[in-house]
Amino acid sequence: MANIQEEWLEKAILERHIKSIDYNKFTDPIVIGEGGFGKVFKCEWKDCELTVALKCLKVDTTSIDEKIIKDFIDELKLLRSVSSHQNIITFYGVTKDSNGNYNMILEYANEGTLREYLKTGFTKLQWTDKLHIAKEIAHGLLFLHENNIIHRDLHSKNILIHQRQPKITDFGLSKQIDEITSNPNAHGMPAYVEPQCLVNDKYKRNMKSDVYSLGVILWEISSGRPPFPSFESVLSLAVYISKGNREEPIEGTPLQYIKLYKQCWDNILLIDQKQV
Structure with a gap:
């Protein structure tokens, strides 16, 4: 992950706008999709006994304006604060995987798209x-x-x-x-x-x-x-x-x-x- 994105994420985590969860809390990863950010995994969150989706935030930010990265992190903060709505996928926070990449921790939907x-x-x-x-x-x-x-x-x-x-x-x-x-x-x-x-x-x-x-x-x-x-x-x-x-x-x-x-x-x- 490029430095700019990581800096903004870590700043948001330190200020407690976004929760950070240890990666070792998640087990049994299965690839269920892939997007512009990277792969999406279905995992089991041991502490909460929840099935969640981990969406990689690995992005080559050399071609992305810093404002877009900042705006994206701001939107993650907002998502964290408003994702209790029953018709919005819940955003639980982020986790840093063994490759050093941040992943969004999202609610897993059991009936697909x-x-x-x-x-x-x-x-x-x-x-x-x-x-x-x-x-x-x-x-x-x-x-x-x-x-x-x-x-x-x-x-x-x-x-x-x-x-x-x-x-x-x-x-x-x-x-x-x-x-x-x-x-x-x-x-x-x-x-x-x-x-x-x-x-x-x-x-x-x-x-x-x-x-x-x-x-x-x-x-x-x-x-x-x-x-x-x-x-x-x-x-x-x-x-x-x-x-x-x-x-x-x-x-x-x-x-x-x-x-x-x-x-x-x-x-x-x-x-x-x-x-x-």
Whole structure:
């Protein structure tokens, strides 16, 4: 880990903004994923008898502005203070592994991603179940926005299901880190991206960008499948969406539900408590 990131993390730990847990408290590591930061492990936390996810924070920061690193650490502090929300993955703190790299200690979701959950269990879901999932995700996003956190990369693989409860993960500046470190998946989900982002590289994602993504997720919950599955090329799909094309409503979907996700797509809606 580069010095700048380590310095900011250790400063936050010393000031007790972020908890640091001994790495030897975690056992039975299994690789369950990989992102712009590095590998993600499923582990057992002995002291707490919890299954957790350890997400490596190993980043080559030579090409990253120091302000981005500082902002990311600030966001970790904020996450630590607000991650008690039932629709946000819990952030327990950090741990330094045997290679000297810091890892985020995160709540482990036992039912995988929303994408996987819909794929395997959609036929069993009633509309009451679908509305519950949609409402809980909206509650989580509202909570982030009320705390001035923009997700920037909301899609069905960044929503996890734990004991049937949806939980938002991988938000905020982690998206910027992914892009800067040239993570091949950083631009790999155009179906969920606000069209302005697809046509303007300099467009800064904001809360309305998140709401657009939420609209796509609401449609996905109604259909049980990812949007635009027939497109093999990321570029061709991005062009198609930027021309104003959207998925069609699924037969049997409540009209008010359709109206809601279309308002998300049309950028005329910001989430508020009355709507969720």
